[in-house]
Amino acid sequence: MIVVVGAGAAGLMAAIAAARQGPSKIKILLLDSRQKIGAKILMSGGSRCNVTHVRVTPQDYEGGPRHAVKHVLEAFTPTQTIEFFEAIGVPLVLEPTGKYFPATHSGKTVLEALLAEVERLGVMLKTGISVAEIKKTGDVFCLKGSDNHFEIAAKRVVLATGGLSYPQTGSDGAGLDIAKTLGHSIVRTTPALTPLTSTDEDWRSLSGVALDARLSFFESGKKRADRAGALLFTHFGFSGPVALDISRFVSGADPKNQFEIQASFLPSETEESLKKTWMRAIVRYPARLVRNFLTDEFSLPARFVSTFLRKTALDGSVTLKRYSTVSRGCLIHALLNCPLAVTGVMGYQKSEVTSGGVNLKEVKAATMESKIVSGLYFGGEILDVDGRIGGFNFQWAWSSGTLAGRSAAESIRRA
Numbered sequence: 439m440i441v442v443v444g445a446g447a448a449g450l451m452a453a454i455a456a457a458r459q460g461p462s463k464i465k466i467l468l469l470d471s472r473q474k475i476g477a478k479i480l481m482s483g484g485s486r487c488n489v490t491h492v493r494v495t496p497q498d499y500e501g502g503p504r505h506a507v508k509h510v511l512e513a514f515t516p517t518q519t520i521e522f523f524e525a526i527g528v529p530l531v532l533e534p535t536g537k538y539f540p541a542t543h544s545g546k547t548v549l550e551a552l553l554a555e556v557e558r559l560g561v562m563l564k565t566g567i568s569v570a571e572i573k574k575t576g577d578v579f580c581l582k583g584s585d586n587h588f589e590i591a592a593k594r595v596v597l598a599t600g601g602l603s604y605p606q607t608g609s610d611g612a613g614l615d616i617a618k619t620l621g622h623s624i625v626r627t628t629p630a631l632t633p634l635t636s637t638d639e640d641w642r643s644l645s646g647v648a649l650d651a652r653l654s655f656f657e658s659g660k661k662r663a664d665r666a667g668a669l670l671f672t673h674f675g676f677s678g679p680v681a682l683d684i685s686r687f688v689s690g691a692d693p694k695n696q697f698e699i700q701a702s703f704l705p706s707e708t709e710e711s712l713k714k715t716w717m718r719a720i721v722r723y724p725a726r727l728v729r730n731f732l733t734d735e736f737s738l739p740a741r742f743v744s745t746f747l748r749k750t751a752l753d754g755s756v757t758l759k760r761y762s763t764v765s766r767g768c769l770i771h772a773l774l775n776c777p778l779a780v781t782g783v784m785g786y787q788k789s790e791v792t793s794g795g796v797n798l799k800e801v802k803a804a805t806m807e808s809k810i811v812s813g814l815y816f817g818g819e820i821l822d823v824d825g826r827i828g829g830f831n832f833q834w835a836w837s838s839g840t841l842a843g844r845s846a847a848e849s850i851r852r853a
């Protein structure tokens with residue numbers, strides 16, 4: 439028997455792949471601690487479920503070695519994902535952002551189709567079953583519940599219990615403890631894809647304003663990452679895709695080190711290009727006020743421009759013609775390198791994914807089998823891999839879950 443622990447995106451795919459791959463007499467048991475499963479599929483992408491992305495590369499992920507991530511993604515690609523969902527009755531549609539959603543724009547369709555496929559393949563799904571302990575004696579795994587109310591024997595186990603984010607959905611870290619007990623090392627876990635907090639009242643007063651930005655993360659003075667996308671000012675700090683994407687670096691920063699976030703509020707501009715645009719504008723509209731130039735030429739929101747000018751102590755009520763070269767230089771520099779006072783991140787309660795997890799170096803990328811315990815496989819967010827926003831985390835779950843289930847079944851077939 440193959441037991442898949444965790445019936446989220448990765449576990450459902452592992453069970454389906456194992457059932458499709460394995461000899462027909464092989465039993466597949468899919469367990470989940472929650473009575474109602476698939477909470478993250480239902481709540482994802484604003485309940486529309488961003489299933490995958492048009493272009494998925496290892497560079498879209500952080501955590502374990504990129505060559506291993508590449509191997510796993512190639513084993514079950516986004517194209518195969520799209521075909522898989524189409525075949526189970528969920529055609530996906532591509533949005534201009536590169537994100538794929540179900541044509542119904544409902545995560546419920548995705549979950550229902552996966553559950554129907556699980557049932558069609560004869561996978562035994564048991565909900566409300568929380569695995570607390572897994573031990574291996576000889577060739578056999580023994581899975582136990584917390585109060586020893588059940589014991590299950592299995593030849594192969596796929597651990598797909600997720601990370602620590604949104605623990606109310608069932609991913610409370612129990613699987614990470616089990617992996618540790620079985621001898622795996624856990625790369626430090628922190629919340630990722632989560633909003634940034636700030637005590638800066640000026641920025642917080644812009645709550646509701648959104649614009650495109652690039653955020654750069656510096657640790658001990660060294661630039662470690664930058665990400666671009668929409669930035670949303672909120673009453674607690676910063677949200678929107680770019681804030682979420684950079685959050686893993688903030689939460690993962692060494693507490694001993696200083697970190698800083700700088701924003702470019704004109705992410706497609708450089709100092710040179712801005713200067714050129716400005717010089718052209720002086721000739722064409724010499725009497726235009728600097729603050730109007732910023733809103734009209736670059737579509738920056740007026741509320742943002744007035745707060746930005748106040749914070750940087752730069753005068754926006756001067757005409758372009760009369761603006762001094764020094765002031766122009768300062769303003770351009772501040773627009774492209776503005777420090778944001780970030781105090782930290784929202785916790786796991788608001789983080790879409792977990793950074794860190796089971797060390798990917800201890801897992802065979804060709805099969806997802808543990809290098810430490812033979813017959814044990816991993817899939818999904820439990821592993822030390824986290825993707826950026828845009829369907830990349832589900833793609834990791836579909837790819838790694840499929841590979842784990844397929845390999846577990848294949849190894850039984852070969853035995």
Ligand SMILES: Cc1cc2nc3c(=O)[nH]c(=O)nc-3n(C[C@H](O)[C@H](O)[C@H](O)COP(=O)(O)OP(=O)(O)OC[C@H]3O[C@@H](n4cnc5c(N)ncnc54)[C@H](O)[C@@H]3O)c2cc1C
Nearest residue numbers: 444446447448471482483488569600608818819829831832
């Ligand atoms: C609000 C939100 C929105 C998101 N939107 C998107 C999106 O649009 N696109 C995208 O790509 N990603 C998105 N993500 C991320 C994505 O949902 C996750 O990366 C993905 O669901 C991880 O799948 P998983 O199967 O590895 O883990 P999970 O979905 O967390 O599933 C783990 C399962 O294991 C079960 N379990 C845990 N411990 C035990 C145990 N001891 N015994 C038995 N069962 C156990 C849990 O109950 C749970 O059902 C979003 C996440 C959140 C929280």
